[in-house]
Amino acid sequence: MLKAWLLKTALVVYFLISVASAYSFERFDNQRVLAEHPKLLKLSNTEDQWRQYAVPPKSVAILPVFAVASDQSQPNLEQINRFSRHLKLSQSRFLEMTGGVDTFEIKDGYVVIDLKRPLAFYKSQYEDGAPAILAEILGALRVSRFSAPWVFVVCVVNNIDDYPNPGGRPINGGLNNGAGYLHFSSRSLRSLDTRLQSTLEHELGHAFGLLHVDSYGESMQTSTSIMGYNPKHHYSLDGKPALSGVLLNREKYALSRNKRVFRRLAGDKIEPQPVASYEPMTIPGHPDAPFKVTTQSGESWGSKVQHIFVGRLTASIAPCCRFDGGSMWHSAKSDNREVEISVASPVPIPIDHLMVYTQHSGSAHMARRVEISFYNDTNLITKLGEDVWYPDKEISFQPILANRIDIKFLTDDSSQVVVRGLRFFFEGNEIPLGSQKYLH
Numbered sequence: 199m200l201k202a203w204l205l206k207t208a209l210v211v212y213f214l215i216s217v218a219s220a221y222s223f224e225r226f227d228n229q230r231v232l233a234e235h236p237k238l239l240k241l242s243n244t245e246d247q248w249r250q251y252a253v254p255p256k257s258v259a260i261l262p263v264f265a266v267a268s269d270q271s272q273p274n275l276e277q278i279n280r281f282s283r284h285l286k287l288s289q290s291r292f293l294e295m296t297g298g299v300d301t302f303e304i305k306d307g308y309v310v311i312d313l314k315r316p317l318a319f320y321k322s323q324y325e326d327g328a329p330a331i332l333a334e335i336l337g338a339l340r341v342s343r344f345s346a347p348w349v350f351v352v353c354v355v356n357n358i359d360d361y362p363n364p365g366g367r368p369i370n371g372g373l374n375n376g377a378g379y380l381h382f383s384s385r386s387l388r389s390l391d392t393r394l395q396s397t398l399e400h401e402l403g404h405a406f407g408l409l410h411v412d413s414y415g416e417s418m419q420t421s422t423s424i425m426g427y428n429p430k431h432h433y434s435l436d437g438k439p440a441l442s443g444v445l446l447n448r449e450k451y452a453l454s455r456n457k458r459v460f461r462r463l464a465g466d467k468i469e470p471q472p473v474a475s476y477e478p479m480t481i482p483g484h485p486d487a488p489f490k491v492t493t494q495s496g497e498s499w500g501s502k503v504q505h506i507f508v509g510r511l512t513a514s515i516a517p518c519c520r521f522d523g524g525s526m527w528h529s530a531k532s533d534n535r536e537v538e539i540s541v542a543s544p545v546p547i548p549i550d551h552l553m554v555y556t557q558h559s560g561s562a563h564m565a566r567r568v569e570i571s572f573y574n575d576t577n578l579i580t581k582l583g584e585d586v587w588y589p590d591k592e593i594s595f596q597p598i599l600a601n602r603i604d605i606k607f608l609t610d611d612s613s614q615v616v617v618r619g620l621r622f623f624f625e626g627n628e629i630p631l632g633s634q635k636y637l638h
Contacts, residue, residue, distance in 0.1 A: 252547045254627035255347030255376055258458040262308035263352045265331050267317040270355045280387045288398050295445040300463035311338050326362040332379050333482045343369050343484050349378035349405045356383045366401035371478035373455040378405030396431040399424045406456050407475040408449050485544030495537035496530025503527045511619045514589040516560035532613045541603045548624040550597045555618040557589035563616040564589050567608035572600040
C-alpha cells in the first residue's frame, strides 16, 4: 500500500515538475524575440514599447499549448503524450504531402496557459472563444500578434464535451504574415478517436493560410485535399485512413508563399497559381493588423487606394497585364502633377527599405519621383526622395521606426499615377501587417 502511494506521489511530482519546466522553458518574452533584431533594439526606448512593435519573425514554428480554464484540471500525462504524437505525425504528413521537400518545425516541449475565466465564459465568446483565448496566450508569453514567431496549436482542456469545435487561421491574415492559431478540445485526445489526426492536418492548413477547397470550386465531401471534409481521410494514431489526404498543387503553391514556415518549399519550383487567404483576426486588447491608407488625390476607374495592399500583384507588362481596378489604385488627374497617399499603422513599424510598384500595361501612369516623409504621430522623423526610372522601385535607407508614412508621387505628363502595390521590409523580412499582395 505504501509502495503504491509513493509511486503515485512520485508520478504527480514528476508531472507537476514537467509542466512547470515546460512552461518556463518555452516562456519567451520580447527581449528574446527581438534578439534577432539588434537594429530595432537601438531604436527602442523602453521595454514596455517592445510588445507593440510590428516586428516580423524571421521564422515561425509550431508551439503546443494547453489552455486551462479556471474551473478545469491540468492536462494529464496521457493527453500530453498523445498531443505530441499527433503533432509529430502531422509533421511527417506534411513532409509526405510536399513530396519530401519540406515540413514545419515543432518547438520542444509545450506550454500550459492558465486562463483567467471559467470554461463557460470562453464558450460564450465570438468565434468559439478563439480571440479571447489567444489574447490571454499572447499576454502570458509577452509577445504581440505581430512579433509572435509561432503557430499556436491549442488544446483547450475540456473532458466533458467537444468544445471548442476545431478551427484555425493565420492571426494576421494572408500567407506570410507571421503567427497562426488553431484549437481543439482535449476530449479529442481519447484513444478511440478517429478524427483528430485528419482534423489537425486540416486546421494546420488553415493556420498556415489555406482556405477550404470549395473556395476553388471543389467538393468539400469528395475532394482528395486535406482542406476538404472527405470522411475517408479520418484515422486514429494507430491506424491508417481509407484514403490519405493530399495537398493540391494550388495549396502547395500557397504554402510556398508562407516562407516563414516552409523555407525549402519556397525555393522549390512550383507552378504559380491564383491563391487567396484569410483576413486578420480581431483580438481583444490588441490593435487590428491592417495598415490604414488614405488619399486626397482621388480614386478613379473603379479603384480604391487600399487595393495597393490586397489582391494580386501583377507586373507592368503589355499586353498581358492591363489595369485592374480591383487590385490597383488609379489617382484622379492632378493640377500640379503631384498625388499623395498616407499610410498609418496602429503600432510603430520598423522599416529599412520599401518597394513601390507604379505604372500598368508597360507604359501608362508611372511615377517619375517618389518623396517619403516618416512620422512618429505628428512629429516628422525624416524625409527622403528618389527619382524613378523603372515601374518597380526599391528604396533603401537607415532603419526608421514610424507609425505614419506620407508618400508623394510626381507624375508624368498625364498628371495621373497608378500604384499596383506597396511593401515594407525590415532586415530582409516583410512587415507582417494586413493582407499583403500575393506575388505571381
